[in-house]
Amino acid sequence: MSNSVTIRVPARLHLGFLDLNGDTGRRFGSVGLPLSEPETVVTLSRSSETIVEGTESRRAGEHLSTLCSHLGIRGQHGLVVEQSIPSHAGLGSGTQIALAVASALRTLHNLPLDIGGDATLLERGGRSG
DSSP states (O other): OOSEEEEEEEEEEEEEESOTTOTTSOTTOEEEEEEEEEEEEEEEEEESSOEEEETTHHHHHHHHHHHHHHHTOOSEEEEEEEEOOOTTSSSOHHHHHHHHHHHHHHHHTTOOOOHHHHHHHTTOSSSOO
């Protein structure tokens, strides 16, 4: 059992929306490309107390709390957002921080990834693909 995990996720650039009104079943679906920079880097570890530090710590801490509650995970964690994608630059910063925290928590606790479910739980994908 690992005591910590680091997740790196790239910024992404959307090239346009495919279906704005949802006729195909996916409202706002789009084609996107990952960028090599900037990126979000989070490290999550087991801890004696919950501590959230670094850039976007408020947002990351809220995601961690929501996920722990939803998944029934008890115990304390240390979460460090070592690097984050700039907010409001059209590079997916909100979704990437949310899914990085979700991936870190699930990996640390040996739970299967659920990108779609976690995106819905953390209210991501409502405006973009």
